[in-house]
Amino acid sequence: MKLTVAQAVVRFLANQWTERDGVEQRTIAGCLGIFGHGNVAGIGQALLQAQRTGFENGRADLPYRLARNEQAMVHTAVGYARMKNRLSTFACTASIGPGSTNMLTGAALATVNRIPVLLLPSDVFATRVAAPVLQELEDPRTYDVSVNDAFRPLSKFFDRIWRPAQLPSSLLAAMRVLTDPAETGAVTICLPQDVQAETHEFPDALFEKRVWHVARPQPEPVFVSRAAEVIRNAERPLIIAGGGAIYSEASDELDRFARETGIPVADTQAGKGAVSWDHPSSVGGVGSTGTPVANRLAREADVIIGVGTRYSDFTTASRTAFQNPEVRFVNINVAGFDAAKQAAFPIVADARAGLSALLTQLQGFRYAGEPYRADVAAWQERVDAAYRMGHGPLPAQAEVIGVVNDAAGERDVVVQAAGSMPGDLQLLWRARDPKQYHVEYGYSCMGFEIAGALGIRLADPSREVFALVGDGSYLMMSQEIVTAIADGVKLIIVLVQNQGFASIGALSESLGSQRFGTSYRFRGSDEDYDGSYLPVDLAANAESLGASVIRCRTIADLRDGLKRAREASRLTVVHIETDPLSPVPSSESWWDVPVSSTSSLDSTRSAYADYEAAKRSQRLYL
Structure with a gap:
């Protein structure tokens, strides 16, 4: 031809x-x-x-x-x-x-x-x-x-x-x-x-x-038997569900595995939603932006069962999450490269097939460790408080997340990728469906949110898609608003204006760098960006691209705005300004970002002392 x-x-x-x-x-x-x-x-x-x-x-x-x-x-x-x-x-x-x-x-x-x-x-x-x-x-x-x-x-x-x-x-x-x-x-x-x-x-x-x-690779029986023996001897096992648990459609098998063994289930950014937030075994996110409950269980665990996770530094809290000196790892992963991480007992297999085979070998095993449901209930009360803290005069980002979580139906999708929101979302979001939570945190690429949301809606038009985007990401890549409008694709874009890079601002402060270069301000008289905030109107910008725009000042406005956006038939941007310094509960965890070891700044010297102390908890898993 x-x-x-x-x-x-x-x-x-x-x-x-x-x-x-x-x-x-x-x-x-x-x-x-x-x-x-x-x-x-x-x-x-x-x-x-x-x-x-x-x-x-x-x-x-x-x-x-x-x-x-x-x-x-x-x-x-x-x-x-x-x-x-x-x-x-x-x-x-x-x-x-x-x-x-x-x-x-x-x-x-x-x-x-x-x-x-x-x-x-x-x-x-x-x-x-x-x-x-x-x-x-x-x-x-x-x-x-x-x-x-x-x-x-x-x-x-x-x-x-x-x-x-x-x-x-x-x-x-x-x-x-x-x-x-x-x-x-x-x-x-x-x-x-x-x-x-x-x-x-x-x-x-x-x-x-x-x-x-597309095959579902089946596990080698000998590897399953070895892994099952490790788990049978465990006193404090913990499951970590990663993205592979969702891609392999293993949620039902993971649910069965957790219910029959009683082992608590934590999740990664890619794995959130593998089991519902209110599942009796769910303890929430683990690692640097995880819940205090999951991180306590991780510190004490003697066996970690990784299901489709690649153990990024956020998941392992830069190798400080798992502190039990006897901790061992059982990893189910379709990729041998990931299955072998942490010197694990690997099960190279499709996550669904691997869980099924492992559960067969664990008949009669039941987790008998310390109860954790009371801790989970107490944590959920803290989430409720964060969602409804009444922060002012500008609302808190946690409150915005709470309103979006309430507005999203069980099958709707939240999309995020960069800034402070991925951490807040893993900590606070209550996922009810394996496809509800779409936070791209492998590369955490600013500008992913609107473009990624477009792909998600094209893949499943039956779901409402909420793109949560900060002003920093919006300014980097908002053009696909035009693409979505041209193709008649409805999105709900929640545009959070917090006058700069909130995540890096907080990180900069914790590292002794005093939020330098992280705010969208005029250049001041001393050549620093310490003048007044820039008069940027991102809502007007979105409107100029063809979007319907709803401007919100309060959380009540936002709640009403999202209701109107759901009822709309076309792409709608819901704009709200938040306080970049508003609090969220602590994950009681750590992330390794090196601090200058020599400095003339007191703030940096103090941060380096904290950094050296935290580094002592890092370990290799051999």
């Missing part, structure tokens, strides 16, 4: 399907893109042709969506893929040079979070006939490097198509990685702009429907 390389890419992607547990869905749900020189006459022409004339067997099922920012469109693909439990995603196409390198941050985010996305950056001329072309990097040491080589360390698979005949093997390899839950992440296929438009005779078989089975 004679096609251009770009036409072959589009036709191939439109015929790829993913299947797990007998359910099929499109592997590539569509293509997000921004056209420029490099892809407008290649992938752009191929998408146009597919949309206008289809293929011989009907219309092409690869819809195109026009994005406004290349990084943001990767975030949209990530939000979509995460909502689809990594079984479906988007392709992203960008023009040569800055258009493509704008996707680098999105690629890093996808790979860090183990989320599949397909990136199609345009590249230089393979023939070099017009070199150097506009926006080409010239490396005097070699002619085969372009700016797209920056994707190599960020991608789980990387290739560049210098000749059309290379395309089939590259596309098949890309699909293998995208559909492998243990190896997935950003997949990058660079397409030189002349090659995109070049015609080649491709085999017809390349474009037949292809179904990629």
